[in-house]
Amino acid sequence: MTLASGIAPEFSQQQRYFQRRDRLPLRRDHLWKIQSGVVRTLTYLENGTVVTLGLWGRGDIVSRVLSKADPYYMECVTPVQAIPVPISEFDNLYPLLIEHIHQLQTFLEIVHSRPVDEALHKLLTLLANKFGSGVSQGQLIEFHLTHQEIAETIGTTRVTVTRLLKEFEQHGIIERLNRQFILLPGHQPFWHYEI
Numbered sequence: 001m002t003l004a005s006g007i008a009p010e011f012s013q014q015q016r017y018f019q020r021r022d023r024l025p026l027r028r029d030h031l032w033k034i035q036s037g038v039v040r041t042l043t044y045l046e047n048g049t050v051v052t053l054g055l056w057g058r059g060d061i062v063s064r065v066l067s068k069a070d071p072y073y074m075e076c077v078t079p080v081q082a083i084p085v086p087i088s089e090f091d092n093l094y095p096l097l098i099e100h101i102h103q104l105q106t107f108l109e110i111v112h113s114r115p116v117d118e119a120l121h122k123l124l125t126l127l128a129n130k131f132g133s134g135v136s137q138g139q140l141i142e143f144h145l146t147h148q149e150i151a152e153t154i155g156t157t158r159v160t161v162t163r164l165l166k167e168f169e170q171h172g173i174i175e176r177l178n179r180q181f182i183l184l185p186g187h188q189p190f191w192h193y194e195i
Contacts, residue, residue, distance in 0.1 A: 015083050024062065024074035030084045031063040031096075037080030038131060038143050042152070043069035052153040054107050057131055061096050063087075078143045111155055119154040120164050124174065128183040137175055138184040 015035060018024065024032050024039065032039075039062055041053040053069060055077070056062050062074050065087065087093070110126060113119035128139035145153070147161045154161075165181075168174045175182040 015081055018076045018080040018082065020076055020078055022076045022080070024076070024080075024082060025084075026064040026072065026074070027084060028064055029088075030086050031061045031065070031090070032074065032082045033085055034058055034060050034062065035081040035083060037082075038077040039080055039082075040075050040077050040149070040153075041067065042073050042075060043067075043071055050152040051155075052149070054104060055127070055130075055153070056103070060103070061100060066100060077145065077149070111153070113154075116154065116156045116160060117164050117167070119156075120150070120161065120168070121173065123150065123154055124168075124181065124183050132183070135182060138182045140177065141181050141183065144179040 018037075034056055036058055039056045039060075041056065041062055043051050043053060045051060051069075053067060053072075054062075064072055064074075090096070106126065110119055110122040113122050124141070127141045127145075131143060132139035132141050134140075147165070148158045151158045151161045165174065169176060172184055175184060
């Protein structure tokens with residue numbers, strides 16, 4: 001017998017709690033199903049450059065088996081609750097894998113967007129849609145990424161991200177609320193001309 005979530009009852013009680021910056025253990029025979037919080041998957045290039053592979057939240061699955069990156073890490077961006085589930089215990093893994101692939105493709109589109117301000121705007125839009133909640137001004141992104149983490153995500157420098165976020169605020173694209181951002185509706189970052 002399995003639960004509607006696709007997890008066998010004997011594994012549903014093994015919820016684990018992780019703090020910000022903790023890494024989920026790498027288990028080749030298990031998937032981590034995120035119950036709450038945000039997990040960043042990442043790798044390092046030979047020159048030490050951090051490459052963010054994705055940002056994952058409630059209902060998403062992450063696992064070493066889903067990536068060929070080496071090294072591969074699953075780092076908690078916020079406090080996280082997750083369930084380790086043996087791959088063999090998933091009755092219907094295909095919908096979760098298809099969703100995982102769709103999110104990776106969306107993430108690749110963001111990472112390869114140029115100019116950088118467009119990539120940043122697309123990333124903030126993704127975060128607002130996936131991890132945000134509606135407030136009177138727009139969509140509040142309910143967790144904090146550092147400027148360095150944002151830079152690693154879109155392939156630029158921390159200085160560039162800081163400058164662009166200030167410009168976004170001046171142009172009414174975002175509003176800051178403590179260490180979080182509110183994405184304001186109906187604004188595109190800048191005009192770009194195509195030839």
